Amino acid sequence: MSAIREAIVKDQRSPELNRLLSDSMTGLLRVSHLVSVYVEVRKKHNKARGRVWTHLSDILRAAVVLCHASLEEFLRGIVYIEGDWNDEFLQKVPLPGDRRPFGGERFCLSDLRRFEDYKVADLIEESVYEHLRKRSFSRVEDVVWALRVARIPTKALESFFPRIDALMQRRHSIAHTGDIDEELGKGHHSTKSISLKTVEDWNLKLGQFFMVVADQIGKLKTEQDAPPNSRPPSQLPKAAAIHASDPQRTTSSGGCG
Numbered sequence: 001m002s003a004i005r006e007a008i009v010k011d012q013r014s015p016e017l018n019r020l021l022s023d024s025m026t027g028l029l030r031v032s033h034l035v036s037v038y039v040e041v042r043k044k045h046n047k048a049r050g051r052v053w054t055h056l057s058d059i060l061r062a063a064v065v066l067c068h069a070s071l072e073e074f075l076r077g078i079v080y081i082e083g084d085w086n087d088e089f090l091q092k093v094p095l096p097g098d099r100r101p102f103g104g105e106r107f108c109l110s111d112l113r114r115f116e117d118y119k120v121a122d123l124i125e126e127s128v129y130e131h132l133r134k135r136s137f138s139r140v141e142d143v144v145w146a147l148r149v150a151r152i153p154t155k156a157l158e159s160f161f162p163r164i165d166a167l168m169q170r171r172h173s174i175a176h177t178g179d180i181d182e183e184l185g186k187g188h189h190s191t192k193s194i195s196l197k198t199v200e201d202w203n204l205k206l207g208q209f210f211m212v213v214a215d216q217i218g219k220l221k222t223e224q225d226a227p228p229n230s231r232p233p234s235q236l237p238k239a240a241a242i243h244a245s246d247p248q249r250t251t252s253s254g255g256c257g
Contacts, residue, residue, distance in 0.1 A: 014221075017214060020077040024210050027070030031203045034063040038196065060194045061174045067203050068171040071164070074210055075146040076132040082150040082217055085128060089149060093131045095123075138172060140165045152216045160209045167202045170194075 038059040042052060083089070095107055095115070115123050137143060140161045147154050173179050173192065181192045 014081070016081045017078075017217060020074065020081060021210060021214055024070055024074040024077070025207060027066065027073065028203050028207050028210075031063045031067045031070070031199075034059055034066065035196065035200060035203070038063070054191045057191070057194050060196065060199050061179055063199050064167065064171050064174055064194075064202070067199070067206060068167055071143075071167070071206055072137045074213075075137050075143060076135060078150040078152070078213065078217070079146050080129060080132055082152070083128075084149060084151055085124070090124065090128075093127050096126050096130045138168055140168070147213070150217070151220060152213060156216060157209065157212060160205055160212075163202055163205045164209070166198075167206075 038056070041056060041059070045056070095111055097114070098107070098111070118126075137146065143161070143164060144154055147157065170179075179191045179194070181190060
């Protein structure tokens, strides 16, 4: 991982994409550190082989959740930094702080009163940023959506999809059911078995996926001879008063009345 991060620093990509890559790789490094802790604890308890206690294997489950979180942040980042925010995309983006179940496509002039001091461009950026912060990525279809919004060809990335899908499914099992093994009977434990090698493989492949995506973006920039977008989240206007955290929010059509 350290070699990859060094390559990122030397790369000539846009500063925003460089920072996204660095942050994403840092997330994967944290996964590697958790894996190292798991290995060391196994050695300490003379559990080098065989099935380990659930509370010990939970270290790997935490690593899976963190690995998936790194993927989600990377996908949000490429949509924010490189995304084509066309009319179809923006029609599904609500105003910041909009908690209505059908606030995505329509809003009233009264809804704009809170933003009367905003420039239109700033309002669009903050709306997209807040929308992406709530956006989850739990299926390969979500990954493909992000790549397409960022105008990244998926052909060179399809080989990663099976592992990404397996990672997402396992993260779902861990986050929503505690990774409980529903199979009963002899030979079954209370939780599903989890493999050290599998977690390491997912983490490694995600790092490669990030790099291939970045390379695809670089090629597009070269072909188009266009300057990179410059929309770093850290430079968005701070409007904590209007930010509403609502991870269960869905975006769909609706009206003012």
